[in-house]
Amino acid sequence: MAAAHVIPASNPESIRRAAEVIRNGGLVAFPTETVYGLGCNALNPEAVAGVFEAKQRPHFDPLIVHIATRTSLNRLVETISVGDHRLMDAFWPGPLTLVLQKREEVPDIVTAGLPTLAIRMPAHPVARALIREAGVPIAAPSANPFGYVSPTCARHVLDGLGEQVDLILDGGPCPIGVESTIVSMFGTRPEILRPGSITLAEIQKVIGPLGHTTAGQTTVVPGQHPRHYATRTPVTILATQGAAHTIQEHERAGLLALSTPGHVDERFHAVEVLSASGDLREAARNLFAALRRLDALGLDHLYVVPCEDQGLGLAIMDRLRRCAAPLAPLPRLTTSPASIHITSNSSEQ
Structure with missing residues (x-):
């Protein structure tokens, strides 16, 4: 398969062309305010399966669906x-x-296979224009091979998935640079399942105290694997901001x-x-590109x-800790992907 066509998102004809690809069951990479997404018609199971195949994403990892209204x-x-x-009311679109x-x-x-759906309304004008033009909700994980550093520009998408995508809408760098905050309203109290640029304090101002996320075998939302957003190069996080670091002899670090x-x-x-002044928003915007x-x-x-x-430092450190985590076995499907029944298998590598 030839590399994907990269077309400027600023051209209305590009949006129309990309929407047609979505309606016809194809895959389109597009910018959001967080990272680039790999989108398809969320109501077309075959198209969704194509996203999993392109990313080599395990079928037990649910997708986020994007809407425009x-x-x-x-x-x-x-x-x-x-x-x-x-x-x-407070955070959509966003x-x-x-x-x-x-x-x-x-x-x-x-x-x-879960009874719940992760859903958001992106603020990026290209993403919203694409969803409106396509006329269908768009399921879109990050547009990169599963587990690798997320893409924040069209070049990142082309480098990682160039031959797996039908079309790439180039909307320039993503203005936020880390994935969305995910909140579940199930249970006795709302929970933040994934930190992002909308902080705990901002959410609590709107709905009050939040509960604590509990770990389990079932992946409820994306980005929960112990090792994720990972580089190929081994990563070590220093103990504190002022910690001394020792480079091994002959180590290229x-x-x-x-x-x-x-x-x-x-x-x-x-x-x-990431930011000469230590600004967390600038640091988040630059994080994945720097990695x-x-x-x-x-x-x-x-x-x-x-x-x-x-604050936003919680989201930055969440990504870095998962990037630095050792390789761990993934849950194993015991039946076909359609039933999505999961068990753990500690012997798999």
């Missing part, structure tokens, strides 16, 4: 609580994903820092600073200076 919810979800409405009870019309492959470090060992082969640049250098090791686990 709140009226689309009537077709996709059963009930919407008062808390859901408050969050939508980088917030809500986990709601799905309707039967949503194919099980989208939700990994890189350093990733939130802000300009006071002292850098001259033996580092490369240094990436990709370091990973492309063929280094022996990457060292990361951590930031505080507060």
